[in-house]
Amino acid sequence: MSARLALLPLPTVLFPGLVLPLRVVEERYRALVRRLVALPARVPREFGVVAIHRGNALLDRPVDATGRAVTLHAVGCAAVVRTITAHADGRYDVVVVGRRRFEVEGLDTVAAPYLTAEVRWLPEPAGAGAAALVPQVCAALRRYLAALDGDTAATEQLPTDPRVVSYLVGAVASLSVDDRQLLLAAPDTAARLRTGQRLLSREAALLGRIRAVPQPLARWTTHPLPN
Template sequence: MSPRLPVFPLGTVLFPGLVLPLHIFEDRYRELVRHLVAQPEDTPREFGVVAIRRGWEAASAEVSLHDIGCTAELRQVTELDDGRFDIVTVGRRRFRLTGVDAESRPYLTGEVEWLPEPSGQEDLAELLAPRVLAVFRRYLRLMRTGGEAVDVELTEQLPEDPTVLSHLVAATAALTVEDRQELLAADDTAIRLRNELRLLSREAALLGQVRAVPVPLSELAVPVSAN
C-alpha cells in the first residue's frame, strides 16, 4: 500500500534541507497542524508541499498540482490567540504524488512514492559541483552589486557537498516556479547540477546585460495599463 501524506499546495517549491516558515490561517490547515502536533513523538510530523500548477491555494477543487513535491517536517509551532499558527518546517524528502484525496479530511491527502537520490553518477556530480559553485558565486555578486538583498553569510558559507549545493542553489536563485520544479524533479544530483549550470549562466548573462544599460532602470519601466 502506498504511503499517504497530508498535502499542502503552495505557490512555491520546497527542497530537502531548506527551511520553510508558514503562517497558517485557513481552518483546514489549522486542522492539519493540530493533527501533526497530536502525533506520537516517534512519528514523523511531516506533510507534503506541492507546487500549484494552476488554481489557488484556497480553492482545492480548482487546484492542479505538480506531481513531484517535498515533505516538510514540522520543527516549531506557535499558536496565536485567534487560533492561527506560525510554524517553521524543514524540507526532508522528495516524492511523486500518485493520487489525491479531497474528500476524506478537511485538507488534501495524497498517495506518494518516495524519490531517494539514486546512486551511479556521484563522480559526475563531484566534477560539476565546483563549476556550479563558481557560477553561483558570480551570480550572487551580480545580484549584490545590482542592489538586490543577498545574505552575506550565504555567499561566504556555500556547501561543497554536491547534493546539498544543488538544493541550496535551486531554492535561493531567483528562478521561476517552473524552473525550480524542473530542478526538484531531476532524477539525480548530477542532472540537477547540470541544469543549474545552464540556468545560472542564463541568469548571470541577463544580469550582466542589465548592469551594462547606461540609464537608470526606472527610465526603462513601462507604464501599467489601466485594463
C-alpha cells in the same frame, strides 16, 4: 516504497534541507496543523508540500480521470515540522524543513478537510560525474551572486557535497517556480547540478544586461494593475 501524506499546495517549491516558515490562516490547513499538534511525541509531524502549477487555492476543484489534480506539480517534498506557534485568532506560524522528495500517485479530496495523497518516495541517485560538477556549479553560483549584488562573502564557504549543492541553487537563486520545479524533479544529482549551472548562467547573463542599460532602472518599472 509508498506512503500517505497530507498535502499543502504552495506557490513555491520546497527542497530537501531548506527551512521554510509558513503562516497558516485558512481553516482547512488550521485543521491540518491541529492534527499534527495532536500526534504523539514519537510520531514525526510531517506533511507534503507541492508547488501550484497554475491557478489559486485549487483544492476544491475536481481531479482528472486518473485521480491527479491537473493544477499541481507531481513531484513534491516532505516537510518536517520544527516549530508551531499558535495565535489567539486561530492562526499558526509553522517552521518546517524539507526532508525527502516524493511523487504523487493518487489524490483524495474527501477523507479530510485538506488534500491527502498516496505518494512514492523518490530515490536520490548521484548520477554520473556529480562530484566533478560541484566546482563548476559553485563558480556559477558565485558569478550569479556577484552579478546580483556584488557580494561574494556569503559564498566563500560553500558546501562540497554534490547533493547539497544541487539543492542550494534552487534555495538561493531568484528563480521561477517552474525553474525550481525542474531542479526538484531532476532524476539524479548530476542532472540537477547541470540544470542548476545552466539556470545560474542564464540569470547572471540577464542581470548583466540589465546593469548595462544606461537609463535609470525606474524607467523600466511597471506599476501594479488595478483590480
